[in-house]
Amino acid sequence: MITVAIAEDHQSLIDGISLLLKYEEGISIIGTSNDGRDLLDIVRLKQPKVVIMDIRMPKLDGIEATKIIMKEFPHTKVIAFSMFDQDQAVIQMRDAGAKGYILKNSPLEEILKAIHAVMQGKVYYDTGIDQRLFDDAFAKAKTPKSVLSKSEREILRLIAQNKTSSEIADIRFTAVSTVEKHRKNMMRKLGLSGKGELLKYAIEKKYDF
Amino acid sequence: MITVAIAEDHQSLIDGISLLLKYEEGISIIGTSNDGRDLLDIVRLKQPKVVIMDIRMPKLDGIEATKIIMKEFPHTKVIAFSMFDQDQAVIQMRDAGAKGYILKNSPLEEILKAIHAVMQGKVYYDTGIDQRLFDDAFAKAKTPKSVLSKSEREILRLIAQNKTSSEIADIRFTAVSTVEKHRKNMMRKLGLSGKGELLKYAIEKKYDF
DNA sequence: GAGAATATACCCGATAATGGGTATACCGAC
DNA sequence: GTCGGTATACCCATTATCGGGTATATTCTC
Secondary structure: OEEEEEEOOOHHHHHHHHHHHOOOOOEEEEEEEOOHHHHHHHHHHHOOOEEEEOOOOOOOOHHHHHHHHHHHOOOOEEEEEEOOOOHHHHHHHHHHOOOEEEEOOOOOOHHHHHHHHHHOOOOEEOOOOOHHHHOHHHHHHHOOOOOOOHHHHHHHHHHHOOOOHHHHHHHHOOOHHHHHHHHHHHHHHHOOOOOOHHHHHHHHHOOOO | OEEEEEEOOOHHHHHHHHHHHOOOOOEEEEEEEOOHHHHHHHHHHHOOOEEEEOOOOOOOOHHHHHHHHHHHOOOOEEEEEEOOOOHHHHHHHHHHOOOEEEEOOOOOOHHHHHHHHHHOOOOEEOOOOOHHHHOHHHHHHHOOOOOOOHHHHHHHHHHHOOOOHHHHHHHHOOOHHHHHHHHHHHHHHHOOOOOOHHHHHHHHHOOOO
């Protein structure tokens, strides 16, 4: 019997998956959740063999939840089920320990295929996903290191709030020129140039995956 | 026989809805589509009684598609099926002619209830939706008028791309001072003040519904 | 120890965005 | 015709953001 738990903030999708698996021989849904934290409780209590995991969810996202599950239940198979097809989304779920990755714009029966594949110890990825992303070396080469230092990241967050360098200097107890030097360093590292580019970058980054 | 067409860019959701309706007496799915434009072809060819309509879709969004359907087939019932719970999303679908609005984080069987309700000439809205939004007077009062003029809106779009006033002036064949005057007018109308606020506003507005 | 990165702080100059105004011309509503 | 809004164009001053540098001190890795 393959026990399955599902985490997905859209209840309509959970219901769809449930309908799909309801009559499947050998598969049993032992719990569903609309957020990552609730899911952990379910996994700890019921210890499903397979978890279908959305990424963007309230309270705890699928990436973090997967890491935690892998630490406590290393034999549980996590299959990502997400609208995100960006490389970084795939890589992060892979690194967290997911054994599969399905896109929401694929047919629902992909989930069934993925469940059977991971139960056979295989890795299952959607045809819309670059298959090389599940290769260790390729994924590692693709993972951007954070080019910004801790201070730089903090300053960038303040810039995203349109704080002036003077205001940021007050907040951080440094000279204005120090903040401006950090700004210059970030411009160089991020390959930006021109007025407003750093502010634009900081604001837009908020909405990136 | 209630004929139903579905437009939704996530195929997994279409499959879930199909599973739900498959065994329903008196309901028949006559077509599905992953984008608004393809859906129009289906509606023109098959003339379903009910359309389940996502909002954010490629090629043609659900709001526009609904308007077009209402113009050509005024007796067709459109039910919105969306992740957006913002008032403006609901109001715009309502204004486009939708007779129902279901949220994706509701149980899938809400769709069944909505189909039967609209076929009885009723309006069906998700319990997560402010029920007053389907009242004409309330919706009208809630619809913000655009405070910006046509030129102002165009300039704001260019500002969102971090174009300088000088660049915008070149694009629009005006003097730089004209662009700056427009900027001042927008600052006043939007109640903004200080450097970078207009750029910040322009960029953030892009991601609003 | 050497080298690189980070953090702190300063110098200078150019320019773009505000914030405060001025004005005229045109259009639409009343 | 009057009024208000929009569009066009200009004046001025201030200041924040770059872009180009300078320097020292500290920390980490090899």
